[in-house]
Amino acid sequence: SQELEQSPQSLIVQEGKNLTINCTSSKTLYGLYWYKQKYGEGLIFLMMLQKGGEEKSHEKITAKLDEKKQQSSLHITASQPSHAGIYLCGAVHTSGTYKYIFGTGTRLKVLA
Amino acid sequence: EAQVTQNPRYLITVTGKKLTVTCSQNMNHEYMSWYRQDPGLGLRQIYYSMNVEVTDKGDVPEGYKVSRKEKRNFPLILESPSPNQTSLYFCASQTAGGVYEQYFGPGTRLTVT
Numbered sequence: 186s187q188e189l190e191q192s193p194q195s196l197i198v199q200e201g202k203n204l205t206i207n208c209t210s211s212k213t214l215y216g217l218y219w220y221k222q223k224y225g226e227g228l229i230f231l232m233m234l235q236k237g238g239e240e241k242s243h244e245k246i247t248a249k250l251d252e253k254k255q256q257s258s259l260h261i262t263a264s265q266p267s268h269a270g271i272y273l274c275g276a277v278h279t280s281g282t283y284k285y286i287f288g289t290g291t292r293l294k295v296l297a
Numbered sequence: 298e299a300q301v302t303q304n305p306r307y308l309i310t311v312t313g314k315k316l317t318v319t320c321s322q323n324m325n326h327e328y329m330s331w332y333r334q335d336p337g338l339g340l341r342q343i344y345y346s347m348n349v350e351v352t353d354k355g356d357v358p359e360g361y362k363v364s365r366k367e368k369r370n371f372p373l374i375l376e377s378p379s380p381n382q383t384s385l386y387f388c389a390s391q392t393a394g395g396v397y398e399q400y401f402g403p404g405t406r407l408t409v410t
Contacts, residue, residue: 189339216396225385228340228401235396273340277396283328283347284355285399287340 188212191274191288198264199296206259206291208274216277217257219248221270222290228273231259261293269295299324301402303388309408310378318373318405320388326400327393329371330355331363333384334404340387346371347393378409 190209198204208217216235220228232241234250234257241248245262261268275287301322310316322329330345332355342355346365360382362374371390375382388402 218399220401225404225406227387227403228389230398230400233396233398275340275399283330283345283393285330285332285342285345286356287332289337289339 188286189288191291195292197294204261208257210255212278213254214276215280217250218275219259220273223270264295266295266297301400303402303405307406313377316375320371321369322390326390329390331373332387335384380409383409
């Protein structure tokens with residue numbers, strides 16, 4: 186079973202709409218990352234969260250990590266076609282190691 | 298420019314023919330890692346290295362070897378590739394000693410027939 190569950194698996198929204206992608210783990214996460222990937226290409230770093238309750242924003246994207254550090258959400262406000270791609274969450278799930286796990290990704294399409 | 302480079306970017310090979318995918322970073326990062334990405338399975342860690350001569354297994358190390366003789370390079374070796382190793386491979390690096398951003402290479406698409 187996947188240790189990091191992402192939902193939804195895919196999302197189609199109209200340009201200008203808001204959307205949220207979730208990333209959930211049954212274990213405490215030590216460092217939660219959000220990346221964006223164009224199909225078949227490399228990963229672009231978006232944000233990293235480390236503390237319970239932490240929230241970060243960059244342009245129209247906001248990421249939050251819950252107090253228990255088991256769930257994160259990525260929220261895009263007023264989506265644009267440039268936001269289209271695959272969004273991946275990743276995390277260190279064992280403190281003191283560099284063993285990373287990743288979700289299976291959320292494929293986002295934004296209709297102009 | 299800070300970057301992680303991988304070569305080759307695309308490779309088609311046959312079962313059993315040894316191959317090496319190179320990875321190099323110019324950021325003086327201690328930590329480097331290899332991942333494979335497969336549809337429906339996401340990104341899975343193969344091996345990682347905390348520094349020169351220090352490597353450890355990730356979640357899917359079977360069929361792969363790595364070496365870290367120099368800080369900047371972390372090659373991935375497939376001694377006897379099989380079709381189930383057909384995948385998209387990514388190398389990544391980061392500063393060690395805490396939770397930092399991982400920088401990813403552009404990927405190597407490998408097909409084993």
